[in-house]
Amino acid sequence: MTNLIDLGVRELRDGVRAGTFSAREVADSFIVAVSKAKQLNAFLVETPDHAIAAAKEADAARAAGETLKPLAGVPIGMKDLFCTKGVQSAAASHILEGFKPEYESTVSQKLWDAGAGMLGKLNMDQFAMGSSNETSYFGNVISPWRRADGGNAPLAPGGSSGGSSASIAARLCPAATGTDTGGSIRQPAAFTGIAGIKPTYGRCSRWGIIAFASSLDQAGPMARDVRDCAIMLEAMSGFDAKDSTSLQLDVPKWEAGLNASLAGKRIGIPKEYRVDGMPAEIEALWQQGIDWVKDAGAEVVEVSLPHTKYALPAYYIIAPAEASSNLARYDGVRYGLRDLPDGANLQEMYAATRAAGFGAEVKRRILIGTYVLSAGFYDAYYTQAQKVRTLIARDFDRAWETCDLLLTPTAPSAAFALGEKSADPIAMYLNDVFTVPSSLAGLPAMSVPGGLDKSGLPLGLQVIGKALDEQGVLDACLAIEERAGFKARPDAWW
Amino acid sequence: MRSDCGPDPVPHRRGGCNRGSRSASRAAMSVDAATVKKIASLARIAITDEEVAKIAPELDNILGWIEQLGEVDTSSVEPMTAVIANTLRLRDDVVTDGGKRDAVLANAPQAEHGFFTVPKVIE
Numbered sequence: 001m002t003n004l005i006d007l008g009v010r011e012l013r014d015g016v017r018a019g020t021f022s023a024r025e026v027a028d029s030f031i032v033a034v035s036k037a038k039q040l041n042a043f044l045v046e047t048p049d050h051a052i053a054a055a056k057e058a059d060a061a062r063a064a065g066e067t068l069k070p071l072a073g074v075p076i077g078m079k080d081l082f083c084t085k086g087v088q089s090a091a092a093s094h095i096l097e098g099f100k101p102e103y104e105s106t107v108s109q110k111l112w113d114a115g116a117g118m119l120g121k122l123n124m125d126q127f128a129m130g131s132s133n134e135t136s137y138f139g140n141v142i143s144p145w146r147r148a149d150g151g152n153a154p155l156a157p158g159g160s161s162g163g164s165s166a167s168i169a170a171r172l173c174p175a176a177t178g179t180d181t182g183g184s185i186r187q188p189a190a191f192t193g194i195a196g197i198k199p200t201y202g203r204c205s206r207w208g209i210i211a212f213a214s215s216l217d218q219a220g221p222m223a224r225d226v227r228d229c230a231i232m233l234e235a236m237s238g239f240d241a242k243d244s245t246s247l248q249l250d251v252p253k254w255e256a257g258l259n260a261s262l263a264g265k266r267i268g269i270p271k272e273y274r275v276d277g278m279p280a281e282i283e284a285l286w287q288q289g290i291d292w293v294k295d296a297g298a299e300v301v302e303v304s305l306p307h308t309k310y311a312l313p314a315y316y317i318i319a320p321a322e323a324s325s326n327l328a329r330y331d332g333v334r335y336g337l338r339d340l341p342d343g344a345n346l347q348e349m350y351a352a353t354r355a356a357g358f359g360a361e362v363k364r365r366i367l368i369g370t371y372v373l374s375a376g377f378y379d380a381y382y383t384q385a386q387k388v389r390t391l392i393a394r395d396f397d398r399a400w401e402t403c404d405l406l407l408t409p410t411a412p413s414a415a416f417a418l419g420e421k422s423a424d425p426i427a428m429y430l431n432d433v434f435t436v437p438s439s440l441a442g443l444p445a446m447s448v449p450g451g452l453d454k455s456g457l458p459l460g461l462q463v464i465g466k467a468l469d470e471q472g473v474l475d476a477c478l479a480i481e482e483r484a485g486f487k488a489r490p491d492a493w494w
Numbered sequence: 495m496r497s498d499c500g501p502d503p504v505p506h507r508r509g510g511c512n513r514g515s516r517s518a519s520r521a522a523m524s525v526d527a528a529t530v531k532k533i534a535s536l537a538r539i540a541i542t543d544e545e546v547a548k549i550a551p552e553l554d555n556i557l558g559w560i561e562q563l564g565e566v567d568t569s570s571v572e573p574m575t576a577v578i579a580n581t582l583r584l585r586d587d588v589v590t591d592g593g594k595r596d597a598v599l600a601n602a603p604q605a606e607h608g609f610f611t612v613p614k615v616i617e
Contacts, residue, residue: 099601100601201578202580215577241583241585244583248583307566310562310563313560313562313563314563316559317560317563333610333612334598334601335601340613344613345615346612351535351539352540354538355539355540358539364549364553366539367534368556370536370537371525371553371557380564384568386574386575387566387568387571387572387573387574388563389573390571390573391571393577425556426555426559441577442577
C-alpha cells in the first residue's frame with residue numbers, strides 16, 4: 001500500500017474523496033510520523049486530537065454522501081505565530097510561553113472551515129525574527145537535509161518558518177502555514193527543497209497572527225509543490241473586516257487556473273540581483289531557470305531595479321521600528337510571562353519581564369527600532385527608509401512596463417550549518433537580499449525548488465509578480481517545476 | 495514604542511530633523527554604552543552592564559550599515575504609507591463586541607476580582 005505520508009495535499013484530498021483511503025488513515029499516518037521525529041524539533045505542540053476530529057468529520061461526511069470540503073482529509077502544520085484557540089501560541093518565545101488564546105486567527109479558522117485538521121504548532125524563529133530558526137526559545141529546528149560529505153553537520157532549515165519547512169521536507173505534514181515579513185516563507189522553502197508563496201500584502205488576514213512588522217507581515221502556504229500551494233492559498237485568502245489592511249477582493253480559483261504555458265509572457269531578469277560573491281552554482285541555477293522559462297514559451301528581458309541595494313538597510317529600519325511598537329504590548333500584565341523581583345515597582349516589573357522574556361535577537365531589534373523612532377532620529381531613519389521604500393516600489397512599477405514577472409534566485413546560498421552565521425547579525429540579514437525588496441513593495445513572490453548544489457542540498461528559484469497576480473507567479477513556478485523535475489528528498493535519519 | 499524623549503543628540507551623527515540630502519560619510523563609533531542604556535530604558539528592557547558592553551558595538555555596526563540609506567536622494571519622494579492602494583474602511587459606530595471579561599482575563603499572570611492586578615502604583 002502507498003505510504004500515505006509520501007502524498008501531497010491534492011493526492012490526499014482526491015484519495016479521500018475517491019475512498020482510496022480514509023481521512024482517519026491519513027491523520028494516523030502523519031501523527032505517527034510526527035511522534036517519531038522529535039530529533040528535528042519541528043513541532044512545539046502536537047495536537048493529534050485536532051487532526052483526528054477533522055478526519056472523523058471528513059469520513060462521516062463521505063459516508064453520508066455529502067460533498068467534501070476543499071481540504072477534507074488533509075492534516076496540516078500550523079506555524080506557532082498563528083493564534084489557535086486553546087492551544088499554546090507562543091511565537092516560539094518565552095514571554096508568551098503558556099499563552100492559550102481565547103480566539104482563533106482568521107487564517108487558521110479558514111483552514112479548519114475548509115476541512116483541514118491540525119497536527120500541531122510548528123517551531124520558528126522567535127517572533128519570526130531570524131533566517132535560520134536559531135532564535136527560537138525552544139531550541140533549533142534541525143533540517144532533515146544533510147550535506148553529502150558524510151559530516152552530518154546539522155543544517156539550518158531556514159527561517160523564520162523553519163518548523164514549517166523542515167516538517168514538510170521530512171514528510172511530517174503535507175503542507176503548513178508560514179508567514180513572510182522579509183522572506184520567511186521563501187528562504188526556508190528554498191533551503192529544504194519545497195515550494196512556498198507569499199501572496200500580495202492584504203490577501204491573507206493578519207488578524208490573530210502575532211504581529212512582527214505589520215506593514216510587511218503576510219501569511220502564505222508552504223507545501224511540496226506548486227499545485228498544493230495554490231490549493232492551500234485559496235483556503236487561506238479572503239477579505240476580513242477585522243484586518244484594516246485586508247483587501248476586499250474575491251479569491252481567484254488559482255488551482256483551476258494553473259497553466260504551465262508561458263507563451264506571451266515577458267520575464268524580467270533584474271541585473272542588480274547579480275550580487276558580488278554569489279556562488280557559481282546559484283548563477284548556474286539562475287541561468288537554468290532562464291532556459292526553462294524560455295522553453296515554456298516566455299520571452300526573457302533584462303530589467304533594472306536600481307534601488308535594490310538599499311532594500312535591506314531600509315528593511316532593517318522599518319521592520320525593527322514596527323516590531324518595537326508591536327512588542328510593547330508584552331508587559332507582564334495581560335498575558336504571558338511576569339517577572340516581579342522582590343520590591344519591584346510597576347516600571348521595574350515591565351523591564352524585568354521583558355528582559356527575561358525576550359531572546360537576544362528580539363531585544364536587538366526592539367532596541368534598533370526604539371533608537372530609530374526616538375525623537376531627533378525619526379526623520380533621518382524612519383522617514384528616510386519609508387521614502388526609499390517608495391523608490392523600491394517605483395523600481396518594480398517601472399519594470400512592469402517591460403515585463404510581467406521577475407525571475408531571481410531565492411537565496412544567495414544553500415542551507416548553511418547551524419551556528420555558522422549566528423555570531424554575525426549582518427551576515428544573517430544578508431540572506432534575505434533577494435526576498436526583502438518584493439516584501440517592501442507588497443508583491444506576490446514564490447520559491448520553487450530548482451535543483452541540488454554539489455553538496456546535495458536544495459536550491460530555490462524565486463518568481464515575483466505584479467500586485468494581485470498570484471496566478472502569474474504560480475504559473476511560472478509550475479513551468480519551472482515541470483522542467484526541474486525535482487524529486488530529491490532527505491533520507492529519514494531521525 | 496515611539497518616545498517623546500530620545501537619546502541625547504550624538505555629536506557628529508545626524509541629529510534633529512535633518513531632511514534632504516546628507517553626506518554619506520559616517521561618523522566614528524557613536525552608539526556608546528550610555529546610548530544603549532538610554533534606549534533600553536525607553537524600551538523597558540532591563541539590561542546589565544555586561545549586556546551593554548556586548549550590544550553597543552553590535553548596534554553601532556548595524557546602524558553603520560544602515561547609514562548608507564543617507565546617500566539616496568529622496569528630496570522629491572513621499573514616504574510610503576501603503577504598499578497596495580487601499581482605502582481605510584469605516585464601519586457603523588455600533589457596539590460589535592464585549593461582555594468577555596473572563597476570556598480577556600484568562601491568560602493574565604495575575605487577576606483578582608475581575609481586574610488585571612499590578613504592583614501598587616499609588617502610595
